[in-house]
Amino acid sequence: MAAKNRTVDPDVVQQKLAKLNLQLKELEGQMEKATDPRKRRKLIAKITAVEEKIKQAKTGERMTRQQRRDLIAYSFIAPNFIGFAVFTLGPVIFAFILAFLEWDGNNPIQFVGISNFLDMAGNSRFIASFKNTIVYCIATVPLTLAAAIGLAVILNQKIKGRNFFRTVSFFPYVASLVAVAAVWNMLFSPAKSGPVNMLLYTIFKVPANELPKWAASPDWVMFTIVLFSVWKNMGYYMVIYLAGLQGINAELYEAASLDGAGTLQKFRYITWPQLQPTTFFVTIILTINCFKVYDIVYMLAGGSNGVLSESAIVLVYHIYEEAFRNWNLGYASAVAMVLFLLVLAVTLIQFRGEKKYAN
Amino acid sequence: MRTKSQNRKIAKAILYVVLLFIAFLMLVPFAWMLSSSLKLDKDVFIVPIQWIPENPQWSNYVKIWTKIPLAKFVLNTAKLTIIVTLLQLFTSSFAAYAFAKLNFRHKNTLFLAYVATIAVPWQVYMVPQFMMMRSFGLNDTHLAIICLQAFSAFGVFMMRQFYQGIPDELCEAARIDGMSEYQIYGRIMLPLSKPALSTLTIFTFVNTWNDFLGPLIYLKTESKKTLQIGLRMFIGQNSSEYGLIMAASVLSLLPVLIVFLSLQKYFVEGIAATGVKG
Numbered sequence: 001m002a003a004k005n006r007t008v009d010p011d012v013v014q015q016k017l018a019k020l021n022l023q024l025k026e027l028e029g030q031m032e033k034a035t036d037p038r039k040r041r042k043l044i045a046k047i048t049a050v051e052e053k054i055k056q057a058k059t060g061e062r063m064t065r066q067q068r069r070d071l072i073a074y075s076f077i078a079p080n081f082i083g084f085a086v087f088t089l090g091p092v093i094f095a096f097i098l099a100f101l102e103w104d105g106n107n108p109i110q111f112v113g114i115s116n117f118l119d120m121a122g123n124s125r126f127i128a129s130f131k132n133t134i135v136y137c138i139a140t141v142p143l144t145l146a147a148a149i150g151l152a153v154i155l156n157q158k159i160k161g162r163n164f165f166r167t168v169s170f171f172p173y174v175a176s177l178v179a180v181a182a183v184w185n186m187l188f189s190p191a192k193s194g195p196v197n198m199l200l201y202t203i204f205k206v207p208a209n210e211l212p213k214w215a216a217s218p219d220w221v222m223f224t225i226v227l228f229s230v231w232k233n234m235g236y237y238m239v240i241y242l243a244g245l246q247g248i249n250a251e252l253y254e255a256a257s258l259d260g261a262g263t264l265q266k267f268r269y270i271t272w273p274q275l276q277p278t279t280f281f282v283t284i285i286l287t288i289n290c291f292k293v294y295d296i297v298y299m300l301a302g303g304s305n306g307v308l309s310e311s312a313i314v315l316v317y318h319i320y321e322e323a324f325r326n327w328n329l330g331y332a333s334a335v336a337m338v339l340f341l342l343v344l345a346v347t348l349i350q351f352r353g354e355k356k357y358a359n
Numbered sequence: 360m361r362t363k364s365q366n367r368k369i370a371k372a373i374l375y376v377v378l379l380f381i382a383f384l385m386l387v388p389f390a391w392m393l394s395s396s397l398k399l400d401k402d403v404f405i406v407p408i409q410w411i412p413e414n415p416q417w418s419n420y421v422k423i424w425t426k427i428p429l430a431k432f433v434l435n436t437a438k439l440t441i442i443v444t445l446l447q448l449f450t451s452s453f454a455a456y457a458f459a460k461l462n463f464r465h466k467n468t469l470f471l472a473y474v475a476t477i478a479v480p481w482q483v484y485m486v487p488q489f490m491m492m493r494s495f496g497l498n499d500t501h502l503a504i505i506c507l508q509a510f511s512a513f514g515v516f517m518m519r520q521f522y523q524g525i526p527d528e529l530c531e532a533a534r535i536d537g538m539s540e541y542q543i544y545g546r547i548m549l550p551l552s553k554p555a556l557s558t559l560t561i562f563t564f565v566n567t568w569n570d571f572l573g574p575l576i577y578l579k580t581e582s583k584k585t586l587q588i589g590l591r592m593f594i595g596q597n598s599s600e601y602g603l604i605m606a607a608s609v610l611s612l613l614p615v616l617i618v619f620l621s622l623q624k625y626f627v628e629g630i631a632a633t634g635v636k637g
Binding site for chain 2: 076077080081083084085086088090095105154164168169170171172182183184186191193194195198202231235236240243288292295299305319324329332339340344347
């Protein structure tokens, strides 16, 4: 400890102490008058801080105990926080500003007010992307939810090979998108020889000229994308539902059996209501993930050059093309704000819901 | 009584039929991928489908390595994935310890910064992030991808959640015994948090391995590309080389399959834990 001691002028220390003691007295005086518990708590914190300082001045140490603790804590946080602040926090703040600027990455930046937002209204690709994103969401969320809950209920039964079936249902979720999208593009090939079309033709007797063109047709492309994302992602949400199912008290089912309830009735009156917090949570993350959709659409409908037509374009793709193909950085950021507002709205609903389902 | 047990048997039978049908739907694309990867391009779409090719073209798996720099892609992806995962594990568990077990000034403000950005999707700030990286001279480098992925708020959030479940008394006792905070982190918290670390490892590994948009924006030089965009590039340029595309796809799935099957338990537990707590 001796090394940390400083040789200081005793007069300076005395002055400092007198000043601090004065502060302390004043705070204590306020404390006696204060009645509001929140104010009292604040005052207590201040008093402790002053007391620490007095101790520090008396012993002549460089730092108070709290300061040393702070430093240790900061040393824990620093490696992550510096990276986080530079590469995430900074760009997030910059994104909000960029939405009101005009910039192509090279020429000087210009402030343009809300004109980026006004431009959106006149851009048919923006309108199409907004519409498609919403349509994709409305179709994907309930379908995925239904598939996930169905899978979870079935795979929660005591059956042979349960773990095998669970693994199988989950695997599409971890499989790399490029690879599975490539298979899907072949299985759902628009030609008559595509395996799915062949199945429709030979077994379901769909006439050759009415066979769907899947991702190649403006009418079917969204359907194909929705089908694919339900298939790829339902395993993930199934796992969340399985956890929810395990939280249901088994006695509820026993009681229902005694009352003569059937399988469907048990689902309707026990499983479904008991799973409501899970369903709420799944709906939220599912919706947010749907707003962020990009790569699925890019790979199923992007063709060989990765350009999406207005029948399949989504918001994130619109941001991507405006920023990295046309270098309209300000406009792209304005579109990103629309995406952010959509996500924010859902997040706010989540906060309200969490309060409701907290207990 | 008898009809009841008969009913139950019928219900069980239906259940299994449904299950097998689901498993079929889930597995068919993979089976088709595997089977096509061993075929000549002209045989891929032949009807009826030959699930086991008569004349397996193992050469597809040899050809693909010379057709595109696949080894380079795999190496790039592996390098990025390992560095990102290690950085993510180290920095987030380190920071999470402070947020969960230490009291310090501005703790709430700092944590709020993390929480707030979790609600902002990466797609919202990818444009300014790119411009920033470019001004640092990081465009078209692997370092950009590492910086982008390694410091996620999600990791800190998840680890903190887990540490909060460890009783404070344990840390207090260690402090009284004279351990420094670093020792408490290294000798007590880290060994206890193996399940959470495993979950974070798998999530980060799979996400980085499969990431598409990040490398697509940043990596322009072919020799720097990752497996995913390399594969996508190959598909775009040679869309009718079905056999080769499928062989490359199979190869790109293998590492994830291995990691997933061996650490599956942690994966499922991790989703369940983050899911239930919201």
